[in-house]
Amino acid sequence: MMPRVTIQDVANLAKVTKGTVSRVLSGKGQISKDKQEAVLAAVETLNYIPNRRARALATGRTAAVAVVMTEPMEHFFHDPTFSLILKGIYEGMDGTDYLPVLLHATAPAEEKKIADLASTGSFDALIHLSPWADHGLLASLATAKLPVVLCGFPVERSAYPEFSVVYSDDVLGAKLAASYCLSQGVKKPVVISGEEGNPAAEDRVKGYREVYAQLHEENRVLYGGWAEADGALAVAHLREQGIDFDCLLCGSDRIARGAINYLLSEGVKIPAGVKVIGFDDNDTATSSAPHITTVAQPMVEQGKRAFQVASEMVEGEVAGLHTLDVVLKERESA
Template identity: 35%
Template sequence: MTPPPAKKRPTIDDVARVAGVSRGTVSRVLTGGHWVSPDASAAVTAAIAETGYRVNPHARSLATSKANSVAFLLTESYERLFDDPNFAILLRGASTALAQSDIPLVLLMAGNEAEQRRATEFITGGHVDGVLLVSSHQGRQDFLPEISRAGVPAISCGIPLGFERKIGYVAADDFSGAQEMVRYLRSIGRTRIGTVAGPQDTSGGLSRLRGYRDELGDDVVEDRIAYGDYGFASGERAMHELLERAPDIDAVFVGNDLMARGAIKAIESTGRRVPEDIAVGGFDDSPAALDGSPTITTMRQPFERISQEMVRLLLAAIAGEATAAMTIPTQLVRRESA
């Protein structure tokens, strides 16, 4: 039995014939609608629906000099991508926001020099129209000047240290959030408050430690400060350091929830109780805050809104608007750990 012939895919000429306009008018509608009357635009739109015509993305990119895709550039290792739930939330949020404009999202890793080189060549080679930069470590930003010189729009998640005036960003209010958490720990009667700070080559790590110091003022004790890299193991290790140097602490503000979960493990391994002996406050309100007992009191970063605003600012920059930046407030979420 002979199979029926394949149905011919509608062409731009079919759309023009149904709409009663020229092929050039259809092309102009497809590339932005410039110099097309409202009536003609409406006719073309109706003809596209009637014929089932779909834009060939490769042809459109050639016609508009646009790649019609955006890069999600993560300056972390693959292990951190899968260990830290925040990255998955940001990736999903950005992908969902871009899908509304029918724009694919391309994940690029830049956790080491070789990956940074490949990512830079890909981005500056015209394969994407813009970049969403996530987890920008100050020592892993050698690619940013090249991206900037190439004129590729970029928006950072968090303040891009050293590039604040060149690259737009969307950031949580890390400083005020840290202040509020420390203030809360003091309000529940804790007087010897330590901290496990995040990496000091990121804006979040710096700002949260600065907020801790600012809120405590003259009560800051350097032996009550330890450092981690935002990973679970580093939170556990840093908490053991604190307990050795300052065994009398009765609360700890931890730079993110994943490290806070590690800190709780360290505290409980010494026979101390959370929150009875040591109250623990985290930051992010990520899934790690709920993944275990006790649940973690934390500062909520609205990651879905952050990713949506990053996409909005990036699409505006791609359209030619001036680079912009915004800071979003955090919110205290009280749970069992404090």
């Protein structure tokens, strides 16, 4: 095995001191052009890879970004939303020195471990994929003097002005879906949303209601989970209760797929008998027939933007709100 190339090897070949090599690689200090070129040439010749720990000590940065998930682990693997955002984060980091550090916590003790890491400078920034599922981590991060980016809103939206937020406009997306239904002659819509209290679920219900006043009737809005099984259970409940509907406005594509499959099993034609509209535009929308008309959220772009904002905050940019556009994709289900 070849011995590891060290910073001293680079200094010897470039005929400079180790301190000069360190300053050239960190971009700090005034170094003559000749010495910079000599160091960079030596780095290339020796194929030198800086030790991350040593570079962290020299620059005060770790080149690591924590990516935090506080929903149950099964949501991470079953809900395409999280994997798409994570894909965008990885794509955003491509070509940079940054690496993601994935952290999962669903209990206060686990969140405290993350807060302790944040307070000791273990990473340069933190991207939170599920800030609405919180057991005190957000309050701890607010005092950690660490750049934090939230993908979506926490339940208390105005409580953390020091954090940046990158999100898709759920209210606008829901209004687009409901307005489309209105243009198609829908008179008796029902909403099947996600978990009650979840900011995305509540925003979508708000948007639907801005178009259809009858959705303020409690029996025309159902809350539950985000999965296919939840969609099927909701439709079964509606039919058992004798609630008449000609359109289902669903809080996710998975809910919509479950609702469609149940209706088809009952002999209901889609969209002739009931129109169904989803939300998200992930693979579930086109995985089987009929393809789902849905509100498309740019989840990969959200991940890319989240990393971009995090890296800019590391360089001194102030926190801000970054809203991504949504569009309605018309397909076969409505």
